[in-house]
Amino acid sequence: MAFIEPVRLEGQHLVLEPLSLEHLDGLKAAVSDGELWQLWYTSAPHPERMAAEIERRLGLLEQGLMLPFALRRTDNGQLCGMTTLTNVDAKNRRVEIGYTWLAKSAQRTAINTEAKLMLLTHAFEALGCIAVEFRTHFMNHQSRAAIARLGARQDGILRNHQIMADGSYRDTVVFSIIEGEWPMVRRHLRHQLERR
Template sequence: MLDLPTLSSNGITLKPLMLSHATDLMEACQDGELWKINETSVPEPDKVIDYINTADSMPDRQAFVVIDESNGKAIGTTSFHDILPTSKRLEIGYTWYAKSYWRTHVNTTCKLMLLSYIFETLKYQTVGWRTDIDNYRSQQAIERLGAKKDGVIRGNRVRRDGIISDTVMYSVVSSEWPQIKSKLVEKSQSVY
Protein backbone atom coordinates (compact mmCIF):
# COMPACT_ATOMS: atom_id res chain seq x y z
CA MET A 1 0.00 0.00 0.00
CA LEU A 2 1.06 3.59 -0.52
CA ASP A 3 2.08 5.90 2.29
CA LEU A 4 -0.43 8.74 2.21
CA PRO A 5 1.20 12.12 2.63
CA THR A 6 -0.34 15.35 3.81
CA LEU A 7 -0.46 17.73 0.85
CA SER A 8 -1.23 21.43 0.99
CA SER A 9 -1.66 24.19 -1.61
CA ASN A 10 -3.88 27.22 -2.32
CA GLY A 11 -5.66 27.01 1.03
CA ILE A 12 -6.54 23.31 0.68
CA THR A 13 -5.04 20.41 2.63
CA LEU A 14 -5.35 16.72 1.78
CA LYS A 15 -4.61 14.23 4.54
CA PRO A 16 -5.62 10.66 5.35
CA LEU A 17 -9.36 10.30 6.01
CA MET A 18 -10.16 9.43 9.64
CA LEU A 19 -13.25 9.00 11.80
CA SER A 20 -12.48 12.34 13.43
CA HIS A 21 -13.59 13.99 10.15
CA ALA A 22 -17.09 12.47 10.30
CA THR A 23 -18.95 15.45 11.79
CA ASP A 24 -17.60 17.88 9.19
CA LEU A 25 -18.33 15.44 6.37
CA MET A 26 -21.90 14.95 7.61
CA GLU A 27 -22.33 18.69 7.24
CA ALA A 28 -20.51 18.80 3.88
CA CYS A 29 -22.70 16.17 2.21
CA GLN A 30 -25.81 18.08 3.32
CA ASP A 31 -24.56 21.14 1.38
CA GLY A 32 -26.53 20.38 -1.78
CA GLU A 33 -28.03 17.09 -0.50
CA LEU A 34 -25.36 15.30 -2.50
CA TRP A 35 -26.42 11.78 -1.51
CA LYS A 36 -29.55 12.28 -3.65
CA ILE A 37 -27.46 12.32 -6.84
CA ASN A 38 -27.78 8.75 -8.16
CA GLU A 39 -24.53 8.74 -10.10
CA THR A 40 -22.25 9.52 -7.15
CA SER A 41 -20.88 7.72 -4.09
CA VAL A 42 -21.63 10.53 -1.62
CA PRO A 43 -22.95 9.04 1.63
CA GLU A 44 -26.15 10.05 3.37
CA PRO A 45 -25.32 12.15 6.46
CA ASP A 46 -26.15 9.31 8.87
CA LYS A 47 -23.93 6.91 6.87
CA VAL A 48 -20.72 8.97 6.87
CA ILE A 49 -19.12 6.82 9.60
CA ASP A 50 -19.89 3.68 7.55
CA TYR A 51 -18.44 5.42 4.48
CA ILE A 52 -15.18 6.16 6.33
CA ASN A 53 -14.99 2.63 7.76
CA THR A 54 -15.62 1.11 4.32
CA ALA A 55 -12.91 3.29 2.75
CA ASP A 56 -10.50 2.22 5.48
CA SER A 57 -11.29 -1.48 5.01
CA MET A 58 -10.84 -1.61 1.22
CA PRO A 59 -7.43 -3.12 0.44
CA ASP A 60 -6.99 -1.21 -2.84
CA ARG A 61 -8.28 2.19 -1.72
CA GLN A 62 -6.58 4.94 0.25
CA ALA A 63 -8.78 7.88 1.11
CA PHE A 64 -8.00 11.53 1.71
CA VAL A 65 -10.12 14.14 3.42
CA VAL A 66 -10.22 17.59 1.80
CA ILE A 67 -9.77 20.43 4.31
CA ASP A 68 -10.55 24.10 3.71
CA GLU A 69 -7.67 25.80 5.55
CA SER A 70 -9.66 29.03 5.98
CA ASN A 71 -11.98 27.37 8.50
CA GLY A 72 -10.24 24.04 9.22
CA LYS A 73 -13.31 22.06 8.12
CA ALA A 74 -13.48 18.89 6.06
CA ILE A 75 -15.38 19.71 2.86
CA GLY A 76 -15.17 16.40 1.00
CA THR A 77 -13.08 13.37 0.15
CA THR A 78 -11.00 11.88 -2.65
CA SER A 79 -9.20 8.57 -2.93
CA PHE A 80 -6.55 6.56 -4.69
CA HIS A 81 -8.08 3.22 -5.71
CA ASP A 82 -7.48 0.26 -7.99
CA ILE A 83 -3.81 0.68 -7.15
CA LEU A 84 -1.57 -1.49 -9.35
CA PRO A 85 2.03 -1.05 -8.15
CA THR A 86 3.49 -3.48 -10.71
CA SER A 87 2.10 -1.59 -13.71
CA LYS A 88 2.42 1.74 -11.88
CA ARG A 89 -1.23 2.64 -12.41
CA LEU A 90 -3.89 3.88 -10.04
CA GLU A 91 -7.18 5.70 -10.21
CA ILE A 92 -8.44 8.80 -8.47
CA GLY A 93 -12.06 8.59 -7.43
CA TYR A 94 -14.65 8.68 -4.69
CA THR A 95 -14.24 12.44 -5.05
CA TRP A 96 -16.90 14.77 -3.76
CA TYR A 97 -17.04 18.25 -2.28
CA ALA A 98 -19.77 20.23 -0.54
CA LYS A 99 -21.81 21.89 -3.27
CA SER A 100 -20.73 25.41 -2.28
CA TYR A 101 -17.19 24.43 -3.37
CA TRP A 102 -18.19 23.28 -6.86
CA ARG A 103 -16.62 25.26 -9.71
CA THR A 104 -14.08 26.85 -7.35
CA HIS A 105 -10.33 26.30 -7.18
CA VAL A 106 -10.80 23.25 -4.93
CA ASN A 107 -10.96 20.47 -7.55
CA THR A 108 -8.15 21.91 -9.66
CA THR A 109 -5.96 22.35 -6.56
CA CYS A 110 -6.67 18.81 -5.30
CA LYS A 111 -5.95 17.21 -8.66
CA LEU A 112 -2.77 19.25 -9.10
CA MET A 113 -1.50 18.06 -5.71
CA LEU A 114 -2.52 14.44 -6.29
CA LEU A 115 -1.17 14.20 -9.83
CA SER A 116 2.11 15.87 -8.83
CA TYR A 117 2.51 13.33 -6.05
CA ILE A 118 1.60 10.37 -8.29
CA PHE A 119 3.82 11.29 -11.24
CA GLU A 120 6.70 13.09 -9.53
CA THR A 121 7.07 11.29 -6.19
CA LEU A 122 5.63 7.82 -6.81
CA LYS A 123 6.80 7.79 -10.47
CA TYR A 124 3.60 6.09 -11.60
CA GLN A 125 2.88 5.83 -15.32
CA THR A 126 -0.91 6.12 -15.56
CA VAL A 127 -3.70 7.76 -13.58
CA GLY A 128 -7.29 6.85 -14.37
CA TRP A 129 -10.75 8.15 -13.53
CA ARG A 130 -14.17 6.60 -13.95
CA THR A 131 -17.60 8.12 -13.80
CA ASP A 132 -21.19 7.21 -14.55
CA ILE A 133 -22.24 7.66 -18.17
CA ASP A 134 -24.97 10.09 -17.05
CA ASN A 135 -22.73 12.14 -14.74
CA TYR A 136 -21.98 14.87 -17.27
CA ARG A 137 -20.75 17.31 -14.62
CA SER A 138 -18.07 14.84 -13.53
CA GLN A 139 -17.12 14.01 -17.12
CA GLN A 140 -16.64 17.71 -17.87
CA ALA A 141 -14.55 18.19 -14.73
CA ILE A 142 -12.29 15.26 -15.67
CA GLU A 143 -11.94 16.55 -19.23
CA ARG A 144 -11.07 20.04 -17.95
CA LEU A 145 -8.12 18.45 -16.13
CA GLY A 146 -6.76 17.28 -19.48
CA ALA A 147 -7.57 13.58 -19.15
CA LYS A 148 -8.33 11.63 -22.31
CA LYS A 149 -11.44 9.51 -22.68
CA ASP A 150 -10.43 5.85 -22.93
CA GLY A 151 -13.90 4.46 -23.57
CA VAL A 152 -17.07 3.11 -22.00
CA ILE A 153 -17.45 -0.05 -19.96
CA ARG A 154 -21.01 -1.19 -20.45
CA GLY A 155 -23.20 -2.45 -17.64
CA ASN A 156 -20.55 -2.64 -14.92
CA ARG A 157 -21.99 -0.57 -12.08
CA VAL A 158 -25.17 -0.38 -10.06
CA ARG A 159 -26.41 3.07 -9.10
CA ARG A 160 -27.93 3.68 -5.69
CA ASP A 161 -31.40 3.51 -7.30
CA GLY A 162 -30.65 -0.07 -8.46
CA ILE A 163 -30.26 0.79 -12.16
CA ILE A 164 -27.37 -0.94 -13.92
CA SER A 165 -25.31 1.69 -15.72
CA ASP A 166 -22.25 2.21 -17.88
CA THR A 167 -18.92 3.72 -16.80
CA VAL A 168 -16.87 6.25 -18.76
CA MET A 169 -13.11 5.74 -18.33
CA TYR A 170 -10.43 8.45 -18.60
CA SER A 171 -6.68 8.55 -18.09
CA VAL A 172 -3.51 10.62 -18.11
CA VAL A 173 -0.11 9.04 -18.80
CA SER A 174 3.21 10.32 -17.48
CA SER A 175 4.34 11.72 -20.85
CA GLU A 176 1.28 14.01 -20.87
CA TRP A 177 1.86 15.23 -17.32
CA PRO A 178 4.24 18.19 -17.95
CA GLN A 179 1.79 19.90 -20.33
CA ILE A 180 -1.22 19.13 -18.11
CA LYS A 181 0.65 20.33 -15.03
CA SER A 182 1.41 23.73 -16.56
CA LYS A 183 -2.28 24.20 -17.44
CA LEU A 184 -3.41 23.14 -13.96
CA VAL A 185 -0.88 25.47 -12.30
CA GLU A 186 -2.17 28.33 -14.43
CA LYS A 187 -5.81 27.47 -13.67
CA SER A 188 -5.23 27.07 -9.95
CA GLN A 189 -3.53 30.45 -9.73
CA SER A 190 -6.17 32.25 -11.79
CA VAL A 191 -9.14 30.98 -9.78
CA TYR A 192 -7.70 31.36 -6.29
Protein backbone atom coordinates in the same frame (compact mmCIF):
# COMPACT_ATOMS: atom_id res chain seq x y z
CA MET B 1 7.74 -0.46 1.86
CA ALA B 2 4.15 -0.35 0.59
CA PHE B 3 3.39 1.36 -2.72
CA ILE B 4 0.91 3.69 -1.01
CA GLU B 5 1.19 5.15 2.50
CA PRO B 6 -0.95 7.80 4.21
CA VAL B 7 0.39 11.26 3.41
CA ARG B 8 -0.72 14.86 4.05
CA LEU B 9 -0.74 17.07 0.94
CA GLU B 10 -0.89 20.85 1.39
CA GLY B 11 -1.89 23.49 -1.11
CA GLN B 12 -2.96 27.12 -1.14
CA HIS B 13 -6.72 26.46 -1.11
CA LEU B 14 -6.94 23.16 0.74
CA VAL B 15 -5.18 20.39 2.62
CA LEU B 16 -5.67 16.72 1.80
CA GLU B 17 -5.57 14.96 5.16
CA PRO B 18 -5.27 11.19 5.63
CA LEU B 19 -8.85 10.10 6.26
CA SER B 20 -9.79 9.09 9.81
CA LEU B 21 -12.92 8.67 11.93
CA GLU B 22 -12.03 12.02 13.52
CA HIS B 23 -13.34 13.58 10.28
CA LEU B 24 -16.83 12.12 10.80
CA ASP B 25 -18.76 15.21 12.00
CA GLY B 26 -17.12 17.56 9.51
CA LEU B 27 -17.83 15.20 6.60
CA LYS B 28 -21.46 14.81 7.67
CA ALA B 29 -21.79 18.59 7.51
CA ALA B 30 -19.99 18.74 4.15
CA VAL B 31 -22.15 16.11 2.45
CA SER B 32 -25.26 17.91 3.76
CA ASP B 33 -24.15 21.05 1.89
CA GLY B 34 -26.19 20.37 -1.24
CA GLU B 35 -27.62 17.04 0.01
CA LEU B 36 -25.21 15.25 -2.30
CA TRP B 37 -26.47 11.76 -1.50
CA GLN B 38 -29.69 12.59 -3.37
CA LEU B 39 -27.87 12.83 -6.73
CA TRP B 40 -28.65 9.41 -8.21
CA TYR B 41 -25.51 9.29 -10.38
CA THR B 42 -23.01 9.83 -7.52
CA SER B 43 -21.90 7.73 -4.57
CA ALA B 44 -21.77 10.43 -1.90
CA PRO B 45 -22.87 8.80 1.37
CA HIS B 46 -25.90 9.80 3.41
CA PRO B 47 -24.79 11.48 6.66
CA GLU B 48 -26.12 8.50 8.64
CA ARG B 49 -23.86 6.18 6.62
CA MET B 50 -20.76 8.38 6.75
CA ALA B 51 -19.06 6.37 9.54
CA ALA B 52 -19.51 3.15 7.55
CA GLU B 53 -18.08 4.82 4.43
CA ILE B 54 -15.03 6.06 6.33
CA GLU B 55 -14.48 2.58 7.77
CA ARG B 56 -14.87 1.02 4.30
CA ARG B 57 -12.23 3.31 2.86
CA LEU B 58 -9.88 2.71 5.79
CA GLY B 59 -10.30 -1.05 5.29
CA LEU B 60 -9.24 -0.68 1.66
CA LEU B 61 -6.25 1.38 2.82
CA GLU B 62 -5.18 -1.51 5.08
CA GLN B 63 -5.34 -3.83 2.06
CA GLY B 64 -3.18 -1.46 -0.01
CA LEU B 65 -6.01 -0.83 -2.46
CA MET B 66 -6.92 2.77 -1.66
CA LEU B 67 -5.35 5.95 -0.27
CA PRO B 68 -8.29 7.99 1.14
CA PHE B 69 -8.29 11.69 2.01
CA ALA B 70 -10.55 14.25 3.65
CA LEU B 71 -10.46 17.70 2.02
CA ARG B 72 -10.09 20.70 4.33
CA ARG B 73 -10.43 24.27 3.06
CA THR B 74 -7.67 26.66 4.10
CA ASP B 75 -9.91 29.76 4.02
CA ASN B 76 -12.26 28.62 6.80
CA GLY B 77 -10.79 25.33 8.07
CA GLN B 78 -13.95 23.39 7.22
CA LEU B 79 -14.03 19.93 5.67
CA CYS B 80 -15.51 20.04 2.18
CA GLY B 81 -15.33 16.51 0.81
CA MET B 82 -13.48 13.27 0.26
CA THR B 83 -11.28 11.82 -2.47
CA THR B 84 -9.01 8.83 -3.00
CA LEU B 85 -6.30 7.22 -4.99
CA THR B 86 -8.00 3.89 -5.69
CA ASN B 87 -7.77 0.78 -7.86
CA VAL B 88 -4.10 0.73 -6.89
CA ASP B 89 -2.02 -1.45 -9.21
CA ALA B 90 1.48 -1.31 -7.69
CA LYS B 91 2.97 -3.79 -10.17
CA ASN B 92 1.98 -1.67 -13.15
CA ARG B 93 2.29 1.66 -11.28
CA ARG B 94 -1.27 2.77 -12.03
CA VAL B 95 -3.92 4.37 -9.83
CA GLU B 96 -7.32 5.94 -10.26
CA ILE B 97 -8.41 9.21 -8.71
CA GLY B 98 -11.96 8.56 -7.64
CA TYR B 99 -14.71 8.26 -5.06
CA THR B 100 -14.56 12.05 -4.93
CA TRP B 101 -17.37 14.28 -3.76
CA LEU B 102 -17.34 17.97 -2.87
CA ALA B 103 -19.77 20.03 -0.83
CA LYS B 104 -21.89 22.21 -3.10
CA SER B 105 -20.18 25.37 -1.80
CA ALA B 106 -16.79 23.94 -2.88
CA GLN B 107 -17.89 22.98 -6.39
CA ARG B 108 -16.78 25.16 -9.30
CA THR B 109 -14.02 26.72 -7.19
CA ALA B 110 -10.25 26.30 -7.21
CA ILE B 111 -10.60 23.45 -4.70
CA ASN B 112 -11.20 20.64 -7.18
CA THR B 113 -8.45 21.82 -9.52
CA GLU B 114 -5.91 22.07 -6.70
CA ALA B 115 -6.96 18.72 -5.21
CA LYS B 116 -6.43 17.03 -8.57
CA LEU B 117 -3.08 18.81 -9.05
CA MET B 118 -1.87 17.58 -5.65
CA LEU B 119 -3.09 14.01 -6.24
CA LEU B 120 -1.60 13.86 -9.75
CA THR B 121 1.70 15.28 -8.49
CA HIS B 122 1.82 12.63 -5.77
CA ALA B 123 0.92 9.86 -8.22
CA PHE B 124 3.39 10.80 -10.97
CA GLU B 125 6.25 12.31 -8.97
CA ALA B 126 6.21 10.45 -5.63
CA LEU B 127 4.77 7.08 -6.68
CA GLY B 128 6.22 7.04 -10.21
CA CYS B 129 2.92 6.12 -11.85
CA ILE B 130 2.80 5.54 -15.57
CA ALA B 131 -0.92 6.37 -15.79
CA VAL B 132 -3.70 7.83 -13.67
CA GLU B 133 -7.33 7.04 -14.44
CA PHE B 134 -10.59 8.85 -13.73
CA ARG B 135 -13.99 7.17 -13.96
CA THR B 136 -17.48 8.61 -13.72
CA HIS B 137 -21.09 7.77 -14.45
CA PHE B 138 -22.05 8.43 -18.07
CA MET B 139 -24.91 10.65 -16.88
CA ASN B 140 -22.70 12.77 -14.59
CA HIS B 141 -22.07 15.45 -17.20
CA GLN B 142 -20.66 17.91 -14.64
CA SER B 143 -18.01 15.39 -13.57
CA ARG B 144 -17.18 14.43 -17.15
CA ALA B 145 -16.65 18.08 -18.09
CA ALA B 146 -14.50 18.68 -14.99
CA ILE B 147 -12.29 15.68 -15.77
CA ALA B 148 -11.84 16.81 -19.37
CA ARG B 149 -10.92 20.33 -18.17
CA LEU B 150 -8.08 18.79 -16.16
CA GLY B 151 -6.48 17.62 -19.39
CA ALA B 152 -7.45 13.95 -19.13
CA ARG B 153 -8.41 12.14 -22.31
CA GLN B 154 -11.41 9.89 -22.66
CA ASP B 155 -10.38 6.25 -23.17
CA GLY B 156 -13.85 4.82 -23.62
CA ILE B 157 -17.16 3.83 -22.07
CA LEU B 158 -17.68 0.61 -20.12
CA ARG B 159 -21.33 -0.17 -20.84
CA ASN B 160 -23.42 -1.89 -18.12
CA HIS B 161 -20.24 -1.69 -16.02
CA GLN B 162 -21.89 -1.74 -12.59
CA ILE B 163 -25.22 -2.34 -10.91
CA MET B 164 -26.20 0.71 -8.86
CA ALA B 165 -27.75 0.54 -5.37
CA ASP B 166 -31.19 1.17 -6.93
CA GLY B 167 -30.72 -1.73 -9.40
CA SER B 168 -30.06 0.46 -12.45
CA TYR B 169 -27.04 -0.15 -14.65
CA ARG B 170 -24.15 2.27 -14.74
CA ASP B 171 -22.24 3.03 -17.92
CA THR B 172 -18.80 4.19 -16.78
CA VAL B 173 -16.77 6.74 -18.74
CA VAL B 174 -13.01 6.15 -18.37
CA PHE B 175 -10.44 8.93 -18.76
CA SER B 176 -6.68 8.88 -18.18
CA ILE B 177 -3.51 10.92 -18.09
CA ILE B 178 -0.30 9.08 -18.96
CA GLU B 179 3.17 9.96 -17.73
CA GLY B 180 4.25 11.56 -21.02
CA GLU B 181 1.29 13.95 -20.80
CA TRP B 182 1.91 14.86 -17.15
CA PRO B 183 4.29 17.85 -17.70
CA MET B 184 1.76 19.59 -19.98
CA VAL B 185 -1.18 18.76 -17.69
CA ARG B 186 0.76 20.02 -14.65
CA ARG B 187 1.51 23.30 -16.45
CA HIS B 188 -2.15 23.62 -17.49
CA LEU B 189 -3.45 23.04 -13.95
CA ARG B 190 -0.98 25.49 -12.43
CA HIS B 191 -2.08 28.07 -15.00
CA GLN B 192 -5.73 27.45 -14.13
CA LEU B 193 -4.99 28.01 -10.43
CA GLU B 194 -3.06 31.23 -11.11
CA ARG B 195 -6.15 32.62 -12.86
CA ARG B 196 -8.43 32.09 -9.82
